[in-house]
Structure formats: C-alpha cells, structure tokens
Amino acid sequence: MTPTIAILLIITFVLSTVGLLLLIWSIANNQFSHGQAAARTIFSPGEEGHSEDPARPSDPTFTGNTSEQAAAIEARWTADQSSRTAVLTWLSSSVFWLLLGSFFGLASSMKMHLPDFLTASEFLTFGRIRPVHLNAVTYGWASMAGIGVALFLIPRLFKTSLAGGKYAVLGGFIWNIGLVLGLSAITLGLSDGEEWLEFPWQIDILFVIGGALCAIPLLLTAANRKVEHLYVTSWYLMAALVWFPFLFLIANLPFAFPGASGATVNWWFAHNVLGLWVTPIGIGIAYYMIPKILGKPIISYQLSLIGFWSLALFYSQVGIHHLIGGPIPTWLVTLSIVHSVMMSIPVITVAINHHGTMMGSFGRLKDSPTLRFVWIGALMYTVASLQGSMEALRSINVITHFTHYTVAHAHLGMYAFLSFILFGAVYFIMPRLTNWEWPWRKLISLHFWLVSIGILIYVVSLTIAGWKQGVALLDAAMPFMDIVKMTLPALQARTVGGALMTLGHLVFAFHFIAMLMRSGAATEQPTLFRPATKENAQ
C-alpha cells in the first residue's frame, strides 16, 4: 500500500464517521425542526389510530369525522387515481417478468443436478439461462415493481396528484423494450460478460432513458407537494432514483475499465444495485406500510434519519467484499469490509423502527396479508444484513465466498426481504387503483404459504450445504468431485423449494390478472386472511 493511498483511505473513513457524528449531533440538538411530527405526515388529519388496510368490521376504514377530515381522505383517493395508469403499467410488467424469471430460475436449478437436461440447444445452456434469470428478476421484477410502488407512494407522500404520469408510462414501455432486447441478447450469446452487467451497453441506454423518464414525475410532484415534512420513505425513494441512473451509467461505460480494475467496478456496481437501489426501495416501502396498517407512527423518526444517512455513507463503499482474497489491493478490500461491518448501524436503526413499531401489534399478522408479507420482509432484511456483515469478515468469507452459501444469502435478501415486501405492497395497492377487492382470500393464503415454505427450503438447504462445501474446499485432502457429490442433495432440495415458489408466483399472477379484470363478486370489505364475519367468507 502506498502512503498516499493510505492517507486518502484514512481521510475518507474519517469523513464518513464525522459526517455521521455531525448528523447525530444535529438531530440530538433538534437542528431538524421535525421530530415525531414528521412521522405523522403519512396520516391524514384525524386518521392516526385507524388502520388503512385492512379494516376490521369493529374498526372500519377511517372516512373522516369532520368535513375537513373527509375531504383529506377524498383527496387521497384522487391522488391514488392520478397515478393509476403509470403504476399499473409498471406493476403488470413486473409480474410478467417475475413469472419468466422464475421459470428460468427453476430450469437453472434443475440443470445443476441434471446436467444433461436441455443441453442440445445453445440457447438453453446453463450459462445463458442463469443470467437471464438474474436479469429478469432484478431489472424486470424487482426494479419494475419497485418503481411501480414508488410511483404509487410519491403522490401519497406529497399529498398531491401525480404530475407528469405519462412520462412514467413511456418510461415503462422503453424499460420493457430494454428487457426484451437485453434478455434476447444474452440468449443469443451476446452478453457483455460481467455479472449483473450482462446486457450489451448499447441496450443499457434504454434503461437509463426509461429510468430518467420516471424522475420527471418525481420532480414535478415534489415541486407541487402540499406537505411540509418529507416523510422518511420519500428520502429513500428519492435517493434511490438519483443513485440508479448514475451507477448504471458509470458501470456500463464501454471498455473504460479493463483487467482487474474492471472487477472492482463490476462489484462496486453490483453491490450498489443491491444496496443503493433495491434496498432503499424495500426499506422505504416498509417504512410506509407498517405504520399505515397499524395506524400508529414509527417509534423514532430521528433514528430513521440516522439510518438513512448512514446507509448512504456505508453501503456505497462495501462492493469490494465480493473480491476478498482476489487480485485487488489489500487496502481496498479492508475498506469494504470495515464499511460492511459498519452497516450494522443503519440495519439496527431500521430494525428498531420496523420491529419496535410492531411491538404489541403482532396479532395483526394473522389477518392482514400486506402486513404479514411486509413485516416478514422487514425481518428478513435484518437477518440478511446481519448475515452479510458477518459474511464480509475475512475469516468467514474465506469459507463462504465461492460457494452456494452466497446464493442462499442472495435469495434471502432479494427474495425473503425484497420480494416479500413487494408482494405485500401489491396487495395493498391494487384494490386502491382498481376500486375492487381481491376476489379470493384463499389464493392469498396459498401464495403466502407456497412462497414461504419454498424459500425456507431454498435458504436452509443451500446455507448448510454451502458452508460444508466451503470448509471442504479449503482442505485439498478432499477431492473436488467428492465435494460436488456432497452438495447434490441440497441442489435437488433447491429445485423443490424453487418449484413451490414458482407455483406461488403462478397463483399470485393469476390473482393479479383477476384484479385487473375485476373478477369475482363485488365486496365492501377488504380481503383478509381470516374472514371477520361469516358473510365475508368466500
């Protein structure tokens, strides 16, 4: 390590820490004039204490006691309707990509224990369908659903109608074209060759344009906003929408970063897609849904701000923990490991807020589909992140790095955390856009149990097998082929878990389409897991 780099390194670390301390100091001294008041901005006047979703017959949906309160609820309904076309465009596309991605995931999984399955065609070889899976679920499902939910939440958070929604619709079309072209390119063998960046860079331009078109309604709506405080969810959403185009543009600069430095840019990007794109979207949604359904504000607004800025400071520098032990300068790896461990600060502050707000209300998990999906997602965020901080330590990473353990962690994060929160959000949003309730309570239940059991099998089997694989790889006395044989049962179990998840997605997609077509009987009551009264049972 050259001395100048050491000094720069120390400076950046000190900067990060000083920035955090300043923030804590300013909050402690109430430099930001908003305390808990800001946490209440998500409720309309008088709504606090009432659950928005679901409502029990004994605790009906709040419609306002005074004319002023009723007007606020009416205004929110108008705000919801304003984003309708844009949100439905993004959400419907995302559900399609989820299905496609699931089938490619399942086929990839099968190929890992049935190596002669579908090998005749080059278009279906493992090394092509696996990146199709990753890109379809990341840029198709997670990103499109995330943007769709963000488009729904922005007018609600700013208490005004969505302005410029048509730009978002256009953006959605361009994004979909990008996906079709990008996934076809991978299938045809035209991948750019780096994980998470497989789409040829010429096609990536479409994603930058599509994403930028979504920033227009965000900015226009922010300019029109009718609330003084910006609720923490909007912090996360705004930041994510700023970060993504920036990241995607730099990482895709063609031919700028050859050799080993290309690997650092690759993983700087890949982790930022997780940390600065899908994670803030997921956390932001949970920050909205949990208090809204419970009808009570999050317990500490100050903590949520520390959580936000420390996430930005630390998560942006963790990427190189994907290259521990690789041909990369030691200082760089150490920097990322230190920041990975520091990530426990934002993770714990978010956990205190999410789970602390739930305290005393866990009974609500029994009936509210949204709350159940979102809170389990939030819990898995805590678990996956604390696991990640450990996994970044050299002593642990030396075992887990090149193994199925990483894949289990990846699905714990992308699926049990993020996808669960997105499922919950879709269950919340759709009735408000279509003015129709989910037709079949049992299908929501079925979806929940299929994906929950599926992901449990997936993560548990690969975590155990991956760990054993990692330990064995370190000891050359165990022949490589014996290790492969040892992991086979877990790879088969993954196919079983993945099949359950895929089935769950089919159920979800069917129900989603039924919502779009307003199938089933008209009901006044929200669809809960448990019918509150006999008549509601369907």
Place this chain on the structure above:
Amino acid sequence: MKRALAIMVGAALILLLATLTLVVMPYLQMSAEQVPPDLKPYTEQQQRGRQVYIANGCVYCHSQQPRDPSFAPGDKARGWGRPSVPGDYAYDEPHLLGTMRTGPDLFNIGARQPSIDWQLMHLYNPRAIIKGSIMPSYPFLFRHVNEPAEGDKVVNIPPPYGPETGKIVATEDALALAEYMLALDHTYPAPTLPKAQPKSDEPKENRAP
C-alpha cells in the same frame, strides 16, 4: 422543493465520494501495475475462444483467481496455482474473475490439462471423462458427420457417450474455446506478489494430478 433537492444532492455527493474510493483510486493504482514479462497477449483464436466462454456463461461456475495459500490453503494445494496479481489480467477485457466454484478454478487449466483432445472431449460431454461431473455438455459446439472432411478435427468420444455411427468433429468455436483453455497458464513467477508471500521455497511447477 429545497429540502427534497438537498436530499438528492446529498445522496449524489456521497455516491461520488464512494466512486472516488472504489472506482477511480483502484483504477489509478492497478493500471500502473507492472505487466508480468512472461504473460503473452491472447492470439486471435484464443480471444475468440474467450468470447465463446463469455457467451456460454462459464464464469457462473468457474473462477479464475486462486487465493493466497496463507489465507485459503486449499487453492494452491489443489494445484490451481499461485495467488494471482492484477498484472496477470492485463489483457483481460472484460475481466472473468468469477465468484462461484461450482466447478474448479481455471486460472491454470492450460497447465493442468495441456491436451487439446482432453479439452474437446470434456466439452462434448464432461461425464465421458469425469464420472459424476455436473458440468453441462456442449454438443452444439460440435458437428456429427458420417465422414470427416479433410482438415476436420475429429474428437474420439469413448462409448457410450459418443454417437453410434459417424464421427464427432469440433467446430471453430470449440477449437477456439479449447485453445483459450490451454492459454490459461499462469505458472510463470509473478513480479509483484505481496511481500508476505513466501516465494523461494515452493517448487515453481505445481501441477494437479
């Protein structure tokens, strides 16, 4: 609007700082790194093979980055080679370091399996050579002919993995990929290994059985 803008600008600045430390500084440091004198640039054919490797996603199961034996003893002991240094990748664009070892590391596969016939047979059907391998077979990189033409590279597949009649010949892509495999030979000494690395007492040749 002011506060919303402040958040967005703040967020962008933080990312800029991270870009400086995680993208710009490593780039400056690593591109100044010495290229090992014994490292040969890829030939046109090897480069084509590299593209076949990318197109068919070999990187999702194979790494090309042995770790330091003082950190992860298994890598060197399995014959995967000395720890790699940034200079070893001077001609790699894009990098293919990989983060998965569903299959073994390939940084020195050219030294471990220097026979092109082995490589081709293995690509046609890995199980023809290694019992129980879970690597996919790549029949689409080969042609099945009745009579090989002049200049065709015939690959002799042991039964029962080959066709009942006729011959299997390698396509240009298969030959290029196999040549790329043979080019993955980094057994030369690395000039810039970290100092802590004990260099002298290890035999230079460390080939797998």
